[in-house]
Amino acid sequence: MPWVNQEMCNGCGICMDECPVEAITLNEMNKAQIDEESCIRCAKCHDVCPEDAVRHDSEKIPEQVEENLEKTRKLLEYYDTSAEQQAFIERMIRYFNKERKVTEFTIEKLKALKAGMAGSAAS
Numbered sequence: 001m002p003w004v005n006q007e008m009c010n011g012c013g014i015c016m017d018e019c020p021v022e023a024i025t026l027n028e029m030n031k032a033q034i035d036e037e038s039c040i041r042c043a044k045c046h047d048v049c050p051e052d053a054v055r056h057d058s059e060k061i062p063e064q065v066e067e068n069l070e071k072t073r074k075l076l077e078y079y080d081t082s083a084e085q086q087a088f089i090e091r092m093i094r095y096f097n098k099e100r101k102v103t104e105f106t107i108e109k110l111k112a113l114k115a116g117m118a119g120s121a122a123s
Helices: 014-018 044-048 057-076 082-122
Strands: 024-026 032-034
Touching (some): 014 024
16 A cells, blocks of 8 residues: 655645545645545556655555554553463464465465456457
8 A cells, every 4th residue: 555755745736636536635734645445556646756755555564563563562461471471472473374364365366366367368
């Protein structure tokens, strides 16, 4: 999901004009912001931004990992014993393993969809 680095955005509105689904608006600081629900991930905003303020979501991976760890640390407070905490951490590991599997299977299905589309375009 693309996002806008607020420090880099100059509020020119070029990305808003190029967005085919009007998923980009200017916030109260006159900076672009992208509505994740509306965004169709066409990358037009990224391509036209003169300030390179529209960024790739991969840049946020370390931040997202830290958010997951912080959430886990906060939830650990509800468990009194080391054994309960260890069991909870194991459940969190299973949860994130499940999320990884969902992602991996989704990617497999998307690749198959893409291959099917390429095959039908060739015919």
